[in-house]
Amino acid sequence: MIEPLTVPADARPRPDYLTGTKGLQIGGIEVPARSGRTFATVDPVTEQPLATVSAADAADVDAAVAAARRAFTDPAWADIAPYQRTLLLLQVADVVEANAEELAVLESLEMGCPLTQTRWMIHHCVEVFRNHAGWPTKLYGQTAPSASSQFQYVLRQPLGVVGAIAGWNGPLLQMVYKIAPALATGNTVVCKPSEHTSLSTLRFAELLAGTDLPAGVVNVVTGDGKVTGQHLMSHDDVAKVAFTGSTATGKHVLATSASNLKRVTLELGGKTPYIVFADADLEKAASICALAFCAGSGQACVAGSRIFVQEPVRDEFTELLVGAMAPYRAGLGDPFHPGTRMGPLAFRGHYERVNGYIGLATEAGGTLVTGTEPIAGGGLYVAPTLIEGLDNKSRVAQEEIFGPVSVLMGFRELDEVVDLGNDTVFGLAASVWTRDLATAHRAAARLDAGSVWINRGSQMSAGPLPFGGHKQSGLGREHGTQVLDAYTEPKSVIVELS
């Protein structure tokens, strides 16, 4: 029996921010939904309501898009010097940093992720704003070669209103990955956080009152995806949708964008292979593989949900991996307990979905190497679960589970494991463990993934490297210089001089 770590109810944080109905953030003010409708956001530890949040419908989305549209042409935003834009982004970073603890607590309360991890995510938001603050003064256009009778150049201009739609596993961070480049390039934003995790994005927008950012540059509408999200992404005055979420919703976003040919970037699901060759540092590989599918209770797009190990070391590695998972099993518990390494899953529907996949694994003939022990007190906890005995074609090895579950499979040589790693509709990331440089580089070149990590696990970029997916893991990139193309439109200008 696993006994989750608990915290007495009166010792759990209860920020003042949770009091009262949380309104929408439109044009720099908090407003209720016009319909008066609200919904409850739920604490996954207690499964009790945490806060009441306004449910935006079409009229509210229209108001938010109109506010963002006005801000887009407001001289206080549209006409400022690039360096002033840099200073505004730095102010935003400062305000997040100054309120980091409150934002991290709100995220831990809403998604159940350990406070140590939400603190890291909020700190990363600060880094992302500071990194993007450097872009405004470096957003060069081009001059083009032309006859002496003409002058030709290319301007790089913002798109307009960006609809930013995010998932629940890193709510503010996923939003900041969109807000920071949008602002750095002169766009304005309407954010739609996940209905499971609205609070940190709402609070962030409220905190912007402490900066010089003009009202309406960042707006937030909260509510259900099929209502609030749907209106936002199909709005004709929204020039671009920047989306993070499931591949199924991402495909719907792309199809809907055809109505007015919106620009679209999609950060979607994954089925990341961790590939361990016999010559690797097995102990380190085991420790990072455990982290890769246990951290955040495996609710990560880059979770190491498939582990391929070279046959000669399979038994030895499995034993090391099970050992490396032990601290996560022992650290299952309340996100506010200092010993917690894995919190509950974010909400009941998702908990049932993950357990459904574990049931499917055993029905399909898989063996649970770990994850069979019952958990005291029920709740939404799922123990780290390692599955053997399934092949890469099984549903459990093909579909994104988004929980602390990984399938361990064997392989003999490089060609075989590259084929296995690539044999999925996803292509977000891959991790390769070997001391042989040639093997490492060959694998990196041939794996169909937006990011490949050699002898390490995932590393989220605050700036220099583009992040995004191949195949059905996404479209376009966040970060890197590539992100600038995703938030600007080139304009060719021809000046007749003669």
Ligand code: NAD
């Ligand atoms: P989801 O697709 O259910 O929801 C994502 C967002 O879309 C939410 O805000 C939701 O309200 C909204 N939405 C749902 N239906 C909509 C509709 N019809 N119109 C407009 N918006 C709609 O995804 P989720 O469960 O919140 O997030 C988990 C998924 O996100 C996983 O697949 C994970 O891999 C992926 N993810 C990807 C990355 C990445 O960078 N590639 C990062 C984190 C999460």
